[in-house]
Structures are given as C-alpha cells and as structure tokens.
Amino acid sequence: MNSSATVSTSSSISEFAAPDLPLRDDVRRLGALVGEMLAEQVSDAFLEQVERIRTSAIARRQKGETTEHLAQRLADMPAEQAESLIRAFSAYFQVVNIAERVHRIRRRRDYQRQGSAPQPEGLEASLRKLKEQGVDLAEATAWLARIDLEPVFTAHPTEAVRRALLEKEHMMVASLVNGLDDSRTPGEAAIDAARFRMALTAAWQTADSSPVRPTVADEREHVGFYLTEVLYRVMPVFYESLEHAFNEVYGSAPDLPRVLRFGTWVGGDMDGNPNVDATTIASTLRAQRHAILRRYQGELKSLAGLLSQSTTLVGVSPEVLQRVQDYQDLLPEAAAKARPRHADMPYRLLLDLMRARLQATLDETQAGYAGPAAFAEDIALVLRSLETHRGVHAGWFAMRRLDWRLRTFGFHLARLDVRQESSVHARAVAAALGDADWANRDATDQATRLAGAASGAELLPASEEEGNPRLDAVFAALSEARRLHGPDALGAYIISMAHSRADVLTVLALARRGGLVDDNDQVPLDIAPLFETVEDLRQGPDVLRDLAADPVYRQHLAARGDTQMVMLGYSDSGKDGGTTASRWGLQRGQVELLEAAQALGIKLTFFHGRGGSISRGGGKTTRAVDASPRGSVDGRLRVTEQGEVIHRKYGIRALAVRSLEQSLGAVMVSSIRPRPPEPREAQWRQIMDTMSQASNRAYLDFVGAKGFMDYFRTATPIDVIERMTLGSRPSRRLGQDAGLDNLRAIPWVFSWSQARSTIPGWYGVGSGLAAAVDAFGEDAVREMGRDWAFVRTFWDDIAMVLAKGDLGIAALFSQLSGELHAQFFPRIEAEHALTQQWLLKLTGHKSLLSHDQRLDLSIRLRNPYIDPMSLLQVDLLKRWRAAGREDDALLRALVASVNGVSQGVQNTG
Helix, strand or coil: CCCHHHHCCCCHHCCCHHHHHHHHHHHHHHHHHHHCCCCHHCHHHHHHHHHHHHHHHHHHHCCCCCCCHHHHHCCCHHHHHHHHHHHHHHHHHHHHHHHHHHHHHHHHHHHHCCCCCCCCCCHHHHHHHHCCCCHHHHHHHHCCCCCCEEEEECCEEECCCHHHHHHHHHHHHHHHCCCCCCCCHHHHHHHHHHHHHHHHHHHHHCCCCCCCCCCCCHHHHHHHHHHHHHHHHHHHHHHHHHHHHHHHHHCCCCCCCCCCCCCCCCCCEECCCCCCHHHHHHHHHHHHHHHHHHEEEEEEEEHHCCCCCCCCCCCCCCHHHHHHHHHHHHCCCHHHCHHHHHCCHHHHHHHHHHHHHHHHHHHHHCCCCCHHHHHHHHHHHHHHHHHCCCCHHHHHHHHHHHHHHHHCCCHHHHEEEEEHHHHHHHHHHHHHHHHCCHHHHHHHHHHHHHHHHHHCCCCCCCCCCHHHHHHHHHHHHHHHHHHHHHHHHEEEEEEEEECHHHHHHHHHHHHCCCCCCCCCCCCCEEEEEEEECCCHHHHHHHHHHHHHHHHHHHHHHHHHEEEEEEEEHHHHHHHHCHHHHHHHHHHHHHHHHHHHHHHHHHEEEEECCCCHHHHHHCHHHHHHHCCCCCCCCCCCEEEEHHHHHHHHCCCCHHHHHHHHHHHHHHHHHHHHHCCCCCCCCHHHHHHHHHHHHHHHHHHHHHHHCCCCCHHHHHHCCCHHHCCCCCCCCCCCCCCCCHHHHCCCCHHHHHHHHCCCCCHHHHHCCCEEEEEHHHHHCCCHHHHHHHHHHHHHHHHHHHHHHHHHHHHHHHHHHHHHCCCCCHHHHHHHHHHHHHHHHHHHHCCCCCCCCCHHHHHHHHHHHHHHHHHHHHHHHHHHHHHHCCCCCCHHHHHHHHHHHHHHHHHHHHCCC
C-alpha cells in the first residue's frame, strides 16, 4: 500500500500528541507492510479494492454521511471475496493492536530512562503515594504479608486466538520491540522487518479459528500458553520491580513474601458444560503439574550450567555436599549419569539430581518430591550456600528467580476452581432423598433436613439418578487431587445461582458423600456462593447471616479461618437488570455484605466475576479497585480474566508485568490507606437508588416487551454466534429454551456488540440520569459524578461503550428484523440520545471521549476497517438466512466477520 494511503490510516499528524508520534509512524509503516503482503498474497487489484473501501469508510465518518453508499458498494459480493476482504481488514487490526501494545512498552521505557518521575500507577508511584500519606517501611512491610492478588483465567467463547497465531504475534512483537533499540544497525532493522513480514504472512495463511469446536483440553492449552510462556517468564521481573520500588522509595527492601498467585476455571467449570466432569478435573490438574515441573526442569538445566563453581576455588556449605550424597543414594541411576569431570562442581551435581527428582515426581515414584516445600528447601539450601561463599553475583540472583517462580506456581501452576449451578445440586439431592417436592420446599426446611449430611453425622443416601454418580465422581476426584497435588492445587467450589444457605449446605453434604474430608473430618474446601442476579445481590447479606447462624456451617467456616469467599456476578446481573442496576447492586451489595460480616466476626474475600465488556464488569482493574467500596479490598483481589482481556493484559511479557504491577499497586493503596469516609455518600446512595430504579424500569420495559426475543434473534448475529466453534460450552444452559433468562450473558453481550448498538452496556442509563436529576437537581448529580470514584468510573465506562457503537450501522442490523424494526429501533435511538445528552451535560465534556484522547484516537484508527466488516456482515447475514442457514461459504465469511469485528472493537464479550 502506498505511503499516502497509509498516512490517512493514522489520521493527521495533529491528532497525535508528541509522545504518541512514534505510534503514528508505526501504524503507517505497518499498514504499508500489510498492503504489500495483500498484493503479494492476493493481487494488486484486491489491494486497490481494499483501499477504495477503506477511503470510502473514512469519508463517511469525516463527512457524516449515511451508510447507504458504502453498504451498496459491499452488497451481493461473492462470499469468498467478502471473506478475503474481511480478513484483510482484520490484518490491519492485528498490526494496529500490536503497534499500540508495543507503544505502551515504549512509553514504559521512556519513563524508566527519564527517571524524573515514576510511571503513573506503577509500583514506585504507588509506594510514593503511600509514603506521602504517612506509611513507613515497617507498615508497608507488614501489609505485604496480607496481600493476595489472584487473577483467575477462564475460557471465553468470544475470543480464543489459536496458539499458532499467538506464537506468530509474539514474533511480530519481538521484531517491533527490537526497533525500540536506537543502536540497531540498518541491517539488523531490515532483518527485524523481514521477520515481521514472515510472521504476518504466515498468519494470513492460517485460519483464524478451527472448524472444530475446541475441547476442554484445547482451552486448557490456550490458557496454559499465557501461564507458561508469558507469566512464568516474567514472574521474577515482577518481584524484582517490587524490590526496586521499595529501594527507591524507602531506601531498603524487605524479604518479599508471595503476593501473587493464579487460578483457573478451565477444566473445572461444569456449569452448563457437559464436557467438564471428574475426568477433566483430574486431567487438568495432572497436565498443569506436568507443565510446571517441566518448566522447573528446564530452568534447573540452565542453572546447572551456570553454577559450575569448583570446590578447589570456592567454598560450598557442608549441607549442599551432604544433600548431593543423599540424592546420589536416592537416585542411583541419575547419579551414574553424572560426568566425572563435574565431580568438583557440587552445585551442578545437586541441580542435576534435583532435576532427576522432579522427573521422579512426574513419574509418581517414591524418589519424587512429596510437594513443593521439599523442592523449596533444596533451593533455599543452594541460596544460603551461595550467599555464604561469595556467590551473590555468581548465580544467587538466578537461583532466586527460580525460588520466586516456585512460590507463585508451586507444583500446580494455577489453582483449579470448580463451579456448578445450584439447581444441579438440588436435583441430585431430591433424587437421593426421594423427595419429588424438594425444589418447592422452603429453604429453611431444606437446610434443616441437610444438617446431618452436611455435618457428617450421616451420609446423604446414594443414588443413580439425576447426576448423583457424576457429582460423587467430582468430589472423589477433588479428594484424590488434594492427596496427589496438595491443598494449594484446589481453589474454590463456586455455586452458580446461589439463593440460600441450603444451596451451600448441599455442597457440604455432597462433598462428604463423595469422600472429600480431611483428617479432622472437615470438608477442606472454600465454598463460594455466586450472587449473580440483581435480586441475589440484594439478598446476599441475609444469606451470609443465615450461613453464619447455622451451627454446621459455622463449624466449617471456623476450619477455614473464619473467612468466607463470596463471588459477585457482573454478567447475569447486567443481563437481567441493566447496567446501572447491576453496577449499583454490586456496589451496594459489597457494602452491606461487609457490614454483615463485620457484625458476625468473619472475614470476606470478594471474588469478582468480571468479563471483557463494560456490561460484564470490564474495564481497567486499577479504576475498579479505586472505585470499590471502602474496606472491600483489604489486601485481597480475586478476579476473573477472560479471553480478550487475557490477551490484552498478558499476551506480551512487558505488558504482563505492567498489568500485574498496576493491580498490586492499586490493591496496596486501597488497602493500606483507604479513602476517608465521605459524609456526602448517604445522599449519593439515595441518588443512586433513584437512578438504578428508573434505569432498571426502562431496561426491563425494553427487553420485556412483546416480541423482543424475536427482535434480538433477528437484529443481531446470535444465530451465527451459536454456530461458531468458539468454546466448549453451549450458549445457553442445557435443556433450557432460548429465552433471555436462559441465555448466557456472554453471547448476549457479544451479539449486541457485533450489531454495533452495544445495548447491554448503556440502555437505561439515560432514563436513570434523567430521573436522578428530576429528583435531586442537576448540581447534586453532577457533584456526585465528579467526586465519587464509583460514579466517575461508571460514567467513563458508559462513554466508552457509546463511542464504540454506531447507530447508523446498528439500524441496518435492526432492519433485518422486518416489522419489529419500527417497534424497537426508535426506542433504542431515543434512549441512546438521552444517555449521551445527560452524560455530556453532567460531565461537561464536549464529546464522549474528550477526556481520553488516546482511547478516542484508538477507536478512530479502527473505524475505517470495522465499518466495512459490519456492513458486509449485515449483507451476508441477510443472504445466509434467506438461503436456509447452511454450513457453506456464506457462513465461513460470516464467522470471519464476527472474528474481525471482535478484534477491532475489543471489550466485546
């Protein structure tokens, strides 16, 4: 593509602030490279067609034209040609996304080189803020022991980039990062460009998604890529950054405890997924153990080459020599493989024997390590000897890196959560008790009848009906996993759609029947009710009080350190009640749960079930922590990370470190020096109650209108999404109808994002704002939005959702619904206008994103490529439906368009 064409891709120079001019240059250069690749791989004529469509899309935006002219140009295009065009635009997204991520690395390096001020939201900036607030080294050190940051990775059916493509993206990123080094020669720069083009072209020749629906094992491999290829590598850098920050701010650094670990749902999330069961639980834990021990073995091999100290030149602690002898006796075959010329290198000998012992651990023989503590003891032995014998700069730092990795990943890599819906448990209990009316009984009666089975005084009767054998196998697998992998390998047992204490006691009863008990006859499991509807969030404090008052559960809680985990569902609360009611229900629910827990004398750990889109709790973690209720973090942050979010935050090593630093810094600031009580918050809560109620009414009136589900299913590509091989889990709960209540939140949000109306993210907000202003006055509502971080963050998120939508294109999707278009789309337009009007008026912003120029520019960089793909999707969707929804070239082109729009819009699921 010629340079003049790609200049318009990055818009005019004046739109880029000075620090971002290198990004403009990268986008222009990479856009030209994409053009060259398309001409080579398809044809010059194809490239010219792509350019004509792109410039038309830009002109439409700049001149405020309707979509008709561009839509006509794209109509009735052969499916194969449409698919090629969509993939071409997706290729541009890929390089723009990569350029933006590498630019974040550039900005980080600029801060580090300048040294005049730490990068905002980094660890040093956070510690400096705490120091200014009176936190000394002793207090900061004491708090470190209480910090527990745990990102939990889940499978996400709106984005699961194939591993082959992830690896090529890493090649492209590495080539660009090399270019940040000003000392690179022209020849080296040419090699970097060639490598980038090689990876880009290979990606073009690789299908975006597999034609086969991924298995749980495929999803596990996908998440494992980030854990083993990215996070394993950067973990020492994360801790070294924390150590450096302490040294810079306080002049010294404490011995750092573990402040970070990881969790996963892949292989344990049974809710609505028949492919997840006891077998996947066992195989996942075994696969994760294998992956992390292989990583340790590889690192030990490298360390053995480094720690080649000879006893003729330097001292070695007697304990190391004795450990070598002990392991030679324990592992005679491994000892026999040692080369005689290494006999005077005890560190090398020990590390090789440790590697052999890890192999014995994998083989599950008696010579293996009993657990990570024994391996940690060997590492500590080497570290002490090196420190004692002038080895700090001769391998101690490298050995400490292994120690930090072990603290983080153990022998399990990531804690496996298990999740199941409450109704599945209830049906199993009903069958076991032979009580056909069990589901209709009062929750108090259910709890009373479950008391004996939950306490262990009796066992729940066995049954071969209603999933009982499957649940027994699950708890037996958890018991065996605890024996094989240790207690750290298991996370929480999460109950979806939890409504009462009976739902929690049911899990205790089932666990005991399945054999999951420890030596003290307790169920060694954190049981976390998931409050995921607006009503469940409202009832959450009462459920907590009921649980604490139950003698059986209180005994269980005491064995768990009087700490209760509660999971907060952002997805279904938003789908069922609208985004304002969801946000406020979650905020108010945390406050009320905290008050109840404090009165009961128990500690709470909130587990935030966030998704990628704003309507599912997406957004920057730092802002979410800052906006959370006072005291709700208290050193602990457990949050789900899904598909596109995982890729954005952890896809590149340097950005993974930055993301983790931001999260830790936010947790430390919020925990150690929470914001002071706000006397105005009492009135603000009243305003939010009014806003939430009005917004909820508007939302429910819209989605509850007659014919709405027919409108949804025709005005969005939900039928395409349901056919796509995105994830192993169905789009709605098994055996349920296609109603809104039974539709999962991810395809609900994803469909509206594809249709470019993003309704779940904003519908009802305008009605809520208008009602609040009417009741309390414009000044009061404006003051609340300015001074309350919770509302300020919420409004910023709504502005982003509105900015990413396009009602002109949404109207074309809506017209696919036929007569329903006239019924529903005017309501969408009216609420959209009301929301934007009040948002701008109350914030004082001239445009939706005038306060965030980088995001505004990022969206405008993408629009010329998203718009044509959306218009092609409308045309293809109409033709595919008319042809009977066959699995043909039209569907393949539609799938490509869904993937492309998702990659371009981001925050989609």
